[in-house]
Amino acid sequence: MAPATGVFVAALPLRGAFTSSHELLNAGRAMADALKEPLTAVLLGGHLSDQASELMERGADRVVIVECEALAKPNEELQAAALAQVFGGGAAKVLFPSTVNGRSLAARVSVLMKTGIATDVFEFAVEAGALKVKRAGYGGNIISEVTFSSQSCVMTLQAMVWPPAPRTAGKTGATDRVPFTPGATRTEFVAFEGGDSGEVDLASADIVVSGGRGVGGPDGFKVIRDLAKALGAAAGASRAAVDSGWIPYRYQVGLTGRTIRPKMYVACGISGQIQHLAGMSSAKTIVAVNPDPECPMMKAATLAVVGDLHELLPLIAAEVRKRKGA
Structure with missing residues (x-):
């Protein structure tokens, strides 16, 4: 692949739903427009054509699908290596959701990309061509401003700060399929087991x-x-x-x-x-x-x-x- 340039959204499903990705696309679209750069969404796994179409209808200029069935399971070693393959060697601003999986992947990818990271971002601005973000620090006791000095960076964005990007039926864009050969890993995903407290889920409650x-x-x-x-x-x-x-x-x-x-x-x-x-x-x-x-x-x-x-x-x-x- 050519060196990555622009704003990238890591489209990670949570229990099969891409809700957080739709929020990231809203923020990413605003960021890309402010920087005058393209917005790309990245999907991991196989059989993702329908998801790719929806991501473009929600604002992505391009969708990159890293095709590998092993990536369908949340093995963060493999996912981080695949994402770094897409983002590395360029000037990518990469957005992850502030979920457990998103935070872990963001940290891994920032190391592989050798670039800076800001977590739990809830606001951003572009000043004199530089990207500046706000995030909570020290347990929420302070609000810190972070200005990235390089053209590449990694961020996790807080959930529910940006509404889901609206869907424009029929909007199209480019789709690139990238092969990925998984290497040996030290970890293995076994299963996801949700809690059963009998209470209404806080995150999705009306x-x-x-x-x-x-x-x-x-x-x-x-x-x-x-x-x-x-x-x-x-x-x-x-x-x-x-x-x-x-x-x-x-x-x-x-x-x-x-x-x-x-x-x-x-x-x-x-x-x-x-x-x-x-x-x-x-x-x-x-x-x-x-x-x-x-x-x-x-x-x-x-x-x-x-x-x-x-x-x-x-x-x-x-x-x-x-x-x-x-």
Whole structure:
């Protein structure tokens, strides 16, 4: 292949879906236009013609398919080697999703490309031809700006910051198929086993009910979970509640937890620090329950309710169940 030039999106499926890739294409299109460079999406595996067509309809100028059945399984050694084969030797700006697989691959590829990396990017700009990005650092306590000094770089982009790229039916582009011969690996993918908590998944929930330090302690999350169950919603939490040991990290919403985009976000006893707001501010409707009417979350809310969450939430849950006939 000729040396790679332009903005590249690593189109990695998550449980068979390319949702994160569609978000990357939106960001990548804006970045490519600002840099006046082409946008290329890269697929790994075989039998991917349908996916290639959709990626072009969502903004890619070109799709590169690295054809090798071994790449269909998430073996990061093979995937990183295949991607580096595409990106290496040029001036590629490579975008990965900030998923477990995406972060690991980004780190591996940056080493193979011998270039810089910025993780969990949530904003970028082009100034005087140079790419500058913003990312959270030190557990979300600071926002750092990174300017890449070389023409090649690797980034992971936070989920839910950019909406999925719109689809333009019939839009076409070039498709290149690249052969790849896998070498020996030290690791082997065995199986993916998802958790079975019986709760609604936080990342995909239409409604999320979250609690913060205002719940008062681990027992305070009972009213959060009870309302979430009544609404058919997912339970969430602020970083302060997680750091206090009141609820596991998997519930954390914010820059250093999950970035989500539900139809409704109910924030209970959450003051609204910038790290938390960055993780849920794209919600269509924000409901805040807090005794402090002046806190940032109440100001960000579509509907702000001043009061004690321990008094209000059981009443709301009971009314929801009554209306549902439960």
